[in-house]
Amino acid sequence: MNLEIYDEAKLLTAEETKIVRDLIDLAANKLELAEDTEMSITFMTPQEIQAINRKYRQVDRPTDVISFAIEDEDDGIEALESELGVPRNIGDLMIAPEIAKEHAQQYGHSYHRELGYTVVHGFLHLNGYDHIQPEDERKMIARQEEILESYGLTR
DSSP states (O other): OEEEEEOTTOOSOHHHHHHHHHHHHHHHHHTTOOTTOEEEEEEOOHHHHHHHHHHHHOOOSOOSEEEEESOOTTSOHHHHHHHHTOOOEEEEEEEOHHHHHHHHHHHTSOHHHHHHHHHHHHHHHHTTOOOSSHHHHHHHHHHHHHHHHHHTOOO
16 A cells, blocks of 8 residues: 655654554555555644535534545546556545544543544545445444454454
């Protein structure tokens, strides 16, 4: 997995950055993605993610993660990338670690667990998973838990 991490404000420690990289690699392996698959994660403040949430989702509040998937099931981008021999780019995640910390406190588990949950949740969205319909939600949650438990981030 070719993962670009942007953390200009130094919101993550080196240990947390390693957890993020390891989780993305593990998740990519579980989904059997090609090794040259690309994505990015930008870590930002609650104010920054609120501005993005307001602009792109018309929701004026901070959130933990926003995913911008490049592919759509019907757009044929993956086939075109394959045909041209360029790496597949699945998209970008925006994550607010401070919101993940708040959620960890609310849900009574570690910050690392919540950060991992947030990263994996966003990653799955970039790979076509969603939780709008109950059946889709069950599949997504099961996959999230499988990845988190494989990494050792249990509740």
